[in-house]
Amino acid sequence: MMDSTHRVRRRIAATVCAVALVIPLAACDALTPGSATAVPGPTSVPSSTAVPGGDVTLHLQFADAPLMVDALIAAFEKDHPDIDVEPQYKTFSDYVQNLKLTMTSDTAPDIAQYAVGMTDLAADGHILDLAPYREAYGWDKAIPPVSLDQLTAGQTSEATGGRALFGVPAGLSMTGIYYNKELAAKAGMDAPPKTLEEFEKQLAAAKDADLTPLGVGALDSGGLHLWAALLNQLMPTDEYWDWVNGQKGATIENPAAVEASEDMIDWGRKGYYNESANGTAQVDSTAQFTKGDSVFLINGNWAAGQLATVMGDNVGFFPMPGVQPGSPTVASGFSVSYAVSAKTEHPEAAGAFLDFLTSPEAGQIISDNGFMPPNPDAVKKPTGVLADIAEGHRRAVADDGITTFPDFAAPAMLDRLRSGVQKLISDRVTPADYLDSLQDEWEDHHGE
Numbered sequence: 130m131m132d133s134t135h136r137v138r139r140r141i142a143a144t145v146c147a148v149a150l151v152i153p154l155a156a157c158d159a160l161t162p163g164s165a166t167a168v169p170g171p172t173s174v175p176s177s178t179a180v181p182g183g184d185v186t187l188h189l190q191f192a193d194a195p196l197m198v199d200a201l202i203a204a205f206e207k208d209h210p211d212i213d214v215e216p217q218y219k220t221f222s223d224y225v226q227n228l229k230l231t232m233t234s235d236t237a238p239d240i241a242q243y244a245v246g247m248t249d250l251a252a253d254g255h256i257l258d259l260a261p262y263r264e265a266y267g268w269d270k271a272i273p274p275v276s277l278d279q280l281t282a283g284q285t286s287e288a289t290g291g292r293a294l295f296g297v298p299a300g301l302s303m304t305g306i307y308y309n310k311e312l313a314a315k316a317g318m319d320a321p322p323k324t325l326e327e328f329e330k331q332l333a334a335a336k337d338a339d340l341t342p343l344g345v346g347a348l349d350s351g352g353l354h355l356w357a358a359l360l361n362q363l364m365p366t367d368e369y370w371d372w373v374n375g376q377k378g379a380t381i382e383n384p385a386a387v388e389a390s391e392d393m394i395d396w397g398r399k400g401y402y403n404e405s406a407n408g409t410a411q412v413d414s415t416a417q418f419t420k421g422d423s424v425f426l427i428n429g430n431w432a433a434g435q436l437a438t439v440m441g442d443n444v445g446f447f448p449m450p451g452v453q454p455g456s457p458t459v460a461s462g463f464s465v466s467y468a469v470s471a472k473t474e475h476p477e478a479a480g481a482f483l484d485f486l487t488s489p490e491a492g493q494i495i496s497d498n499g500f501m502p503p504n505p506d507a508v509k510k511p512t513g514v515l516a517d518i519a520e521g522h523r524r525a526v527a528d529d530g531i532t533t534f535p536d537f538a539a540p541a542m543l544d545r546l547r548s549g550v551q552k553l554i555s556d557r558v559t560p561a562d563y564l565d566s567l568q569d570e571w572e573d574h575h576g577e
Contacts, residue, residue, distance in 0.1 A: 171251060171252065171254055171256075171257075171258045171284060171286075171287065171293060171295075172254055172257060172258065172471055173257065173258040173259075173260060173261055173286065173287065173288035173289075174257050174258065174259055174261055174262055174469065174476045174477075174480060175261070175476055175477065176261050176265075176288075177477065178262060178265045178266065178477060178480055178481070178484075179477060180209075180211075180212070180477045180478050180481050181477065182211070183211065184211050184212075184213070185211060185212045185213070185475050185478045186212075186213045186214075186215060187212065187213070187214045187215070187239040187240060187473075187475060187478055187479055187482065188215050188217060188238040188239050188240070189202070189214055189215065189216050189217065189238060189239065189240040189241070189467070189482075190216075190217040190218075190219060190224070190231065190238040190240070190241045190242065191216065191217070191218060191219070191224075191241070191242040191465075191467070192218070192219050192220065192221040192223075192224035192225070192242055192244065193221065193242065193431075193465050194300065194431065194465055194498060194500070195216075195218050196498060197299075197300065197465070197494065197495060197498035197500065198216055198218075198299075199216065200494045200497075200498070201299060201485075201486065201491055201494055201495075202214045202216060204485075204490055204491065204494060205482055205485045205491075208485065209478075209481060209482075209485075212478050212481065212482070214240075214482060217238060224242070224244060225244050225245050225246065225540075225543065228241075228244055228245070228246045228247070228250070229246055229249075229250065229540070232250050232255045232256070232470060233250070233255055235472070237255070237470040237472045237473075238470060239469065239470055239473040239474075239475060239478075239479050240467050240468070240469055240470070240473075240479050240482065240483075241467065241468055241470060242465065242466065242467055242468075243280060243295070243296035243464075243466040243467060243468045245536055245537055245539075245540055245542070245543065246540040247282070247295060247296070247468060248282045248283075248537075249540070251282040251284065251293070251295040251468075252282060252284065254471055255470065255471050255472075256295045256296075256468045256469065256470065256471060257295075257468075257469045257470070257471050257473070257476060258284075258286050258287070258288060258293045258294060258295065259294040259295065259296070259297065259469065259480070259483070260286035260288055260289045260291060260292065260293055260294045261286075261288050261289060262294075262480045262483070262484070263277070263294050264289060266480075266484045266487070268294075268297065268484075268487060271487040271503055271504050272297070272298060272487060272503040272504070273301075273503065273526050276298050276301055276464055276503060276531070277292075277294060277298075278292075279463060279464070279466075279531075279533055280294055280295050280296040280297070280298070280466055280468075281293050281294060281295065282295050283374060295468050296466040296467055296468040297466060297467055297483040297484075297486055297487070298464030298465065298466040298486070298503050299464070299465050299466065299467060299486040299491065299495060299500075299503075300464060300465045300495040300498070300500030300501065300502065300503075301462065301463075301464045301500060301501040301502070301503065301522065301531075302429050302430050302431060302462045302463055302464060302465070302500060302501070303429065303430055303448065303460045303461065303462035303501075303518070303521065303522050303525060303531060304354045304357070304358060304427070304428065304429045304430075304449075304460055304461045304462065305358070305427075305428075305429075305430075305446055305447060305448040305449060305460055305518070305521060306328075306358075306425050306426070306427060306446065306447055306448075306449060307418065307425065307426040307428060307432070307436060307444055307445070307446050307514070308321070308424060308425050308426075308444070308445050308446070308447070309418070309421060309423070309424055309425075309440070309443060309444060310442075310443050310444065310445055311421075311443055312335070312340055312421060312423075312424045313331075313335075313424055313425075315338055315340065316331065316334045316335040316337075316338045316340055316424055317334050317338075318331050318334065318335075318424075321445065321447035321450075322447070322450050323450055323454045324450050324451065324452060324453060324454055324456075325359075325362050325449070325450050325451060325452055326452075327450065328449070328450055329396075331424075331425075332396065332399075332401045332425070333399070333401075335401075335424040335425070336399065336400055336401060340423070340424050341402075341403050341404070341422060341423040341424070342400075342401040342402075342423065342424055342425060343355075343396070343401050343402055343403070343423060343424070343425045343426070343427065344402075344403045344414045344415075344417060344418045344422065344423035344425065344426040344427070345402050345403060345406040345409070345414060345427055345554070346406070346409045346410050346411030346412065346413060346414030346415070346428075347402075347406045347407045347409065347547075347550060347551050347554055348407060348408055348409055348410045348411070348413075349410050349411050349547070350411055350547070351406075351409075351410075351411040351414055351427055351428065352393075352406065352407070352547070352550040352551060352553075352554055353534075353535070353536070353543075353546050353547055353550050354427050354428065354429065354461065355393065355427045355550075356389060356390070356393055356535075356546075356550050356553070357461045357532075357534060357535050358427065358449040358460065358461065359388075359389035359392050359393070359449070360385065360386060360389040360535070361449065361459040361460060361461060361530075361532055362449055362450070362451045362452055362456070362459060363385040363386075363388050363389050363452070364383065364385035364386060364389070365385070366457075366459060366529075366530065366532060368383070368385075369532055370532065372538060372571070373532075373533055373535065373537050373538045375538070375539075375571070375574070375575040377575075379571075380568055380571075381538075381564050381567050381568055381571065382561075382564045382565065382568050386560075386564050387560045387561070387564065390553055390560035390563055390564065391560055393550065393553040393554060394553050394554075394556050394560070397553070397554045397555065397556055398556060402554060403417065403422065403423055406554055407551045407554055407555055411428065414426060414428070415428055415432050415435065415436070418436070419435070419436060419439040419440055429462075430446075430499055430500060430501065430518045430522070431499050431500065432499070433446070433499040433514055433515055433518055434497075434498060434499035434515075435499075436514060437513055437514050437515060440514075441513070442513055444513075444514045445514060445517050446514050446517040446518050446521065447517065447521060448460045448521040448524070448525060457528035457529075457530050458521065458524040458525040458527075458528050458530050459525065459528070459530035459531075459532060460521070460522075460525050460530060460531060460532070461531075461532055461533070461534050461535075462522070462525070462531045462532070462533075463533050463534060463537075464503075465500065467482075467483060467486070469483070486503070487503050487504065488507075489504070489507035489508065492504055492505075492507045492508045493507075493508045493509065495508075496508045496509070496511065496515075499515070501518070501519060501522050505519060505523075538567075538570075538571055538574075539570050539571055539573070539574035539575070540574065541570055541573075541574070542567065542570050542571070542574075545566050545567055545569075545570045546567065549563040549566055549567065550563075
């Protein structure tokens with residue numbers, strides 16, 4: 130934890146910079162594409178869901194699951210021949226980095242993947258409130274409440290008086306631990322761990338058996354997923370949500386986050402990670418896992434299709450276990466969700482596409498691509514590792530334990546998290562300094 134003098138100096142500096150930059154920032158805003166027609170606050174979609182006649186073209190910009198998106202578009206266009214959906218794929222880093230500029234420009238896509246920064250865009254009126262469509266289409270019945278709650282931006286809908294809604298999911302996600310069953314048996318593991326302590330013992334047993342215990346692709350997001358998984362088990366969920374949502378007084382500089390960070394360092398010192406974890410991308414750690422390079426792998430359900438295809442019945446999955454037996458299942462997850470631009474000229478057509486995402490036909494496409502459909506009862510029952518993931522997700526939903534990823538705490542948080550976790554893995558930063566850097570970024574964004 131930082132001393133009080135450092136905290137006061139940092140806040141004074143932030144205040145001075147904020148005052149000094151008021152006029153220049155105002156001038157810059159005037160030059161930002163689309164700012165001249167900025168909307169003063171959230172606006173809602175029309176009350177009618179009827180799609181006007183005539184040919185319509187929708188532009189959809191996204192950063193995840195291109196194969197799934199292509200399949201969804203093809204199926205939707207078959208059912209709606211008058212609506213053409215043109216996909217615009219961006220890499221995730223480019224997408225997030227340019228999201229604000231993209232959605233405030235005069236050429237904003239009609240539909241865009243919900244990502245870090247959408248909360249601010251929604252508050253400023255650049256994203257349409259879909260609450261009227263939620264009621265008209267009955268999305269509350271087709272989509273788990275926890276998945277919709279992540280898309281409300283904490284706002285009330287002016288149109289309905291209930292919760293606002295700024296996106297619809299097309300595939301739910303969660304992170305957890307994959308395991309190679311044959312290698313796990315060699316290390317003496319005969320069942321997934323029931324507690325975090327038991328999992329640590331299994332990592333130690335794997336190391337003692339001359340096996341690499343845990344595959345981590347920390348070059349991009351794998352290390353972050355591991356740190357978040359530990360944090361989910363140690364930090365009270367309501368406190369975590371307060372921090373991610375920017376509630377006044379919230380902090381990540383707390384004993385639970387210190388313990389999660391200490392675990393990351395300790396596991397590195399004990400040699401639990403794959404060699405060169407910090408130089409390994411998540412996709413590469415997954416490929417290495419399929420070849421038997423580690424007993425466990427930290428990743429999300431989006432890797433399940435690849436793992437099932439290559440490893441068959443030799444791969445299993447479990448959510449990171451809690452501190453005590455029977456602890457609630459808590460895991461990071463979000464969804465490949467889509468929002469509608471306030472600049473779209475075709476909100477009804479965009480609404481029709483979003484509604485299609487909740488259909489059984491779309492659900493099967495989503496399931497076949499390794500994601501969990503919003504309505505799992507509408508698709509064929511999964512088998513193998515996909516069944517493990519579905520059961521883990523079911524438990525997490527029942528325990529209200531699906532938390533969003535920590536980078537949602539601020540638009541620029543991802544870089545702090547990724548580089549900080551790499552330093553934890555290589556034992557080049559103390560937990561206090563790492564968490565201080567995260568809280569600095571949080572306060573810069575939320576104005577503390």
